[in-house]
Amino acid sequence: MPTTSLSLLERLRRQPSAPDWERLDGLCRPLVLRWLARVPGLQDEAADVAQEVMMVVVREVGRFERRREGSFRAWLRAVTVNQVRSYWRARRRRPLAGLGADGDSTEGFLARLEDPHSDLSRQWDAEHDQVIFDRLLDVVRPDFAEQTWEAFRRFAVEARPAAAVAAELGVSENAVLLAKSRVLRRLREEAGGLID
Numbered sequence: 001m002p003t004t005s006l007s008l009l010e011r012l013r014r015q016p017s018a019p020d021w022e023r024l025d026g027l028c029r030p031l032v033l034r035w036l037a038r039v040p041g042l043q044d045e046a047a048d049v050a051q052e053v054m055m056v057v058v059r060e061v062g063r064f065e066r067r068r069e070g071s072f073r074a075w076l077r078a079v080t081v082n083q084v085r086s087y088w089r090a091r092r093r094r095p096l097a098g099l100g101a102d103g104d105s106t107e108g109f110l111a112r113l114e115d116p117h118s119d120l121s122r123q124w125d126a127e128h129d130q131v132i133f134d135r136l137l138d139v140v141r142p143d144f145a146e147q148t149w150e151a152f153r154r155f156a157v158e159a160r161p162a163a164a165v166a167a168e169l170g171v172s173e174n175a176v177l178l179a180k181s182r183v184l185r186r187l188r189e190e191a192g193g194l195i196d
Helices: 008-014 018-036 043-063 071-090 106-114 119-143 146-157 162-169 173-191
Strands: none
Touching (some): 018 043, 018 071, 018 119, 071 119, 146 162, 146 173, 162 173
């Protein structure tokens, strides 16, 4: 009887391995760094704060429980905001009151990012899902034959008609549909809880 593959988050909760931790870091750190670079007044300290964010993620992800759609990205966003605030407090200095490029103060930016209904929060959510999806594509790519991957990429990612992809690859339309199904199933297995 085939067994269901555990998602990355589930593996980290049950029996974490060094490759799983590296995978989580590779999935999350680029997004965190991208957003920390936007925090007014943080500038060159973004890499230090990203390291602190990832340390919290490593320490706490085993206790993370998905309660609703988007839980992980909201949790990661909250960890990031809290670590920026902790970073300022630990250095016994206040964030710069000056305005960032978008006219936000540091605290104004963090408050908007923290608010789940703000445009900034929605932008985080969209970028989170896209970054994680793109990185997961790289993770699962080696699991598939070239033709299967090409059928998936052209049909599911590029949104080209199944008949056109089938003709280009010299396979049936059903083979194209099956390729999409197999790759998406593998992506869902690996992503469980990271993206919806």
